[in-house]
Amino acid sequence: MSSHRGGEGTPMRSDARRNRERLLDSAARLFAARGRDVQMEEIAADANVGLGTLYRNFASKQDLFVEIVRRRYLGLIDLAERAESIDDPAAAFRAVFVGYLEQAECDSAFQLALLGGSDLRWEGVEEQKALFAERVRRIIERGVRAGVLRGDLTFGDFPALVCGVMSTMYFKPSPTSDWRRHLDLVLTALETAVPQGAER
Amino acid sequence: MSSHRGGEGTPMRSDARRNRERLLDSAARLFAARGRDVQMEEIAADANVGLGTLYRNFASKQDLFVEIVRRRYLGLIDLAERAESIDDPAAAFRAVFVGYLEQAECDSAFQLALLGGSDLRWEGVEEQKALFAERVRRIIERGVRAGVLRGDLTFGDFPALVCGVMSTMYFKPSPTSDWRRHLDLVLTALETAVPQGAER
DNA sequence: ACCTGAACACCGTTCAAGT
């Protein structure tokens, strides 16, 4: 949507591009560390640009947030690709599930975005989400066929399950690995044959 | 802490008490419906008092939040008591787990508080939390002894598990019952004997 | 074309003045 993304149209002046990159780096770092209540002015100052430049690149704080999430999704797509190449179907599933959580571990902004606690709109991330979903869907279907995941598990369950475990890491006073215990419990459920008589 | 709680000291003037009650009712209703971004002025207006009265009763928006959560915990303690009186150990556990989630279902403020997304401090709710925890601990221990819950499950796991499922209901555009599917998956894990070779 | 920062708007919180 924004004229800054992609290569279409007149290319940006090189100083403008540098400014944009610096803004994204500063914002990603500050949001990751302190969550959404970092001030726009602080981000601009950290990137050594004026407030107006920040707002020309990103129409609102929300939009800046979305762009950071979109970038992080590129990492998730990579992760899903690597997981898909693992031969053992159970290990492939674990790799994408655990890897997702590990990528979120140091980034409260990303956690917040995924938990949906902000009024984050997802326009602009749809494409990345779809690419990620496609790969994870194949991994889950393979696991189900191989009998290592419960028979009624679908990709539709994946986001909720990941968010569920992620809620354990969200904004703890100090980072812990409590979430790995939670993960262990949830994985047990997924790797268990569904009890007979389970409703659809 | 506040001179308003408990019966200690000079009792409040009856109009003052009425005002406090109305404020709590208005705030609970508005927060439940629209989450944390309801304005303090709107709450005061809804309760038919001035903004100053709101701030004399609750030193900050945060404190108002905490008091609402404290009240809701009274409902949870009731729930845990009723669940404890159920003879079947598996049914008792399900009752408290599902009941907790159902109480949270219509109240985004409560969900937010429990997910820890606010900088909510828990002073003032400790007592209620302890009463609730005591009962749930007994229910879980009974379930483990009876062999209907996985052998290494403890009360320490309970908050994370409930929050995990709750993350599925948090601030969806429209309320759904997607979370019941998530619940089903998690319950499967809890009611499964822990696989041999599980690390502590 | 792109940049800057002063100015505006909104909302949490305070406090001087009322009864």
Added chain:
DNA sequence: ACCTGAACACCGTTCAAGT
């Protein structure tokens, strides 16, 4: 004692003026 609402502070966002 308790109440009120105007005033203040803070931060997201805009825009007139610069280069």
